[in-house]
Amino acid sequence: MKKSIIYLFLLGLATLSACDDSEPDVEPNDDNFPFRLVLDAEEGAALPDEEDYGLEVKFADYIGELPHQQVNLTYAFTDTEGSFVDNVSISKVTYKVEDGDCEYERELPFVESTIILIVDEDLGTVPEEFEIEFALPGADDTEGGFTFEITELTSQADVLLNQAATFEYEVLENDVAGAWVLDLNSEDEFEAFKSVLGAINEDLTNLSFADITGAVSLEFEFEEMKIEVELQNPEIEEVCEEGEIEQEETHLEIEGEYEAEEGELEIGGDHIITDDGVEEELEYLITASYTINGEELEITFYQIIDEDQYEEGDELFTSESGITFTFIKD
Structure with a gap:
């Protein structure tokens, strides 16, 4: 009987070990774990005329101090296609250092x-994170893509390269990609706008038409979108960079991830609700459709639900015929 128990116990340990080996999560560093460098993304895209694109590289969760020894990263561009053949390179590698309330950018040699x-x-120590900036063709007719790979890491410090050290870039080709603007010219138009998106943003619900300029911007990037409502009296935030203090206006923003294909649009993201004075972060999902006519993008919103606690009839917003807004290419 004891032999059976021991056998099962060892088998369980072996199973757990196998699970750990296949687990992509990186364990925090201590005396028994090396530091590990990871790419912040495995893929990315931008509009054809983009002239540069940044990729962040950083150390995974760790305990203690970062390495005090230099780290060399060997890299290569592969699978270049279209406009990127012999036409993509690194323009600079930068990291940021804070000094008091100010942030300074410094460059790494390459x-x-x-x-x-x-x-x-x-x-x-070496910096905790840095950004590799790629120089892109930047022409309106740019097409294709490339693969960037860190092929080798050498250092006297105990540092390893994460298994996923490859980044794939391609030109962003979906038809809604880019920047669009909407003008809300009347209180009725703004109330219609609030009836849709106010469901996922309490700050928007609390605004009146007098609080906004009427300008709304919409931007679709790679997998992410952002709506910004311009305020008459935005909050002013002081930011210090390179020793100079600048004032930046803060307007109302709604962010999310999206999928757009063949006239169907889905947007998902986080929204905050207040329950008995306690804020809770939940997930929303917007169902909409779109059509593009020249420089115009018409988006019709049909439904918004709370994915975390949804039952039929509990929609945050619903309209069988939909509510449509017309955005103009910026």
Whole structure:
């Protein structure tokens, strides 16, 4: 009987070990775990005329101090297609350092096939994260894509490269991609706008027509979208960069992830509800359709639901015929 129990116990350990080996999550670093560098994304895209694109690389969760030794990263561009054949490169590699309330950008050295992660004299370690900026063709008729891969990491420090060290880039080709604008010229138009999107943004619900300028911007990027409602009296935030203090206006924003294909549009994201004075973050899903006529984008909203606690009849917004807004290409 004891042998059976021991056998089952060892089998369980082996099973758990196998599960751990296949688990992509990175364990925090301690004395028994090396540091691990990871790419912040595995794929990306932008409009054809984009001239540059940034990819973040950072250390996964760790305990203690970052390495005090230089790290060399060997990289390569592969699978270049279309306009990117012999026409994509790294323009700069940067990281940021905070000094008091101000943020400063510094550059890392790189050569044709190697990025050198040096020890910053103020940090005393290598930077926790940095951004690789790619120089793109930037023409209106750009097509194709490329693959960027970090092929090797060398250092005297105990640092490993995450298994997924490849980034794929392509030109963003979906038909809603880009920037659009909407003018809300009357209180009725604004109330219609609030009746839809106010369901996922309490701040929007609390605004009156006198609080806004009427300008609404909509931007579709790679997998992500943002709506910004311009306010008459926006909050002013002071930001310090490179030793200079600048004032930035903060307008009302709604962000989410989207899928747009063959006239059907879905947008999902987070929204905050207040229940008995306690804020709770939930997931919303918008169902809509769209048509494009030249420089005009018509979006018709049919339904918004709360994915976390949805039952039929509990829609945050619903309209069988839909409510339509016409955006103009910016």
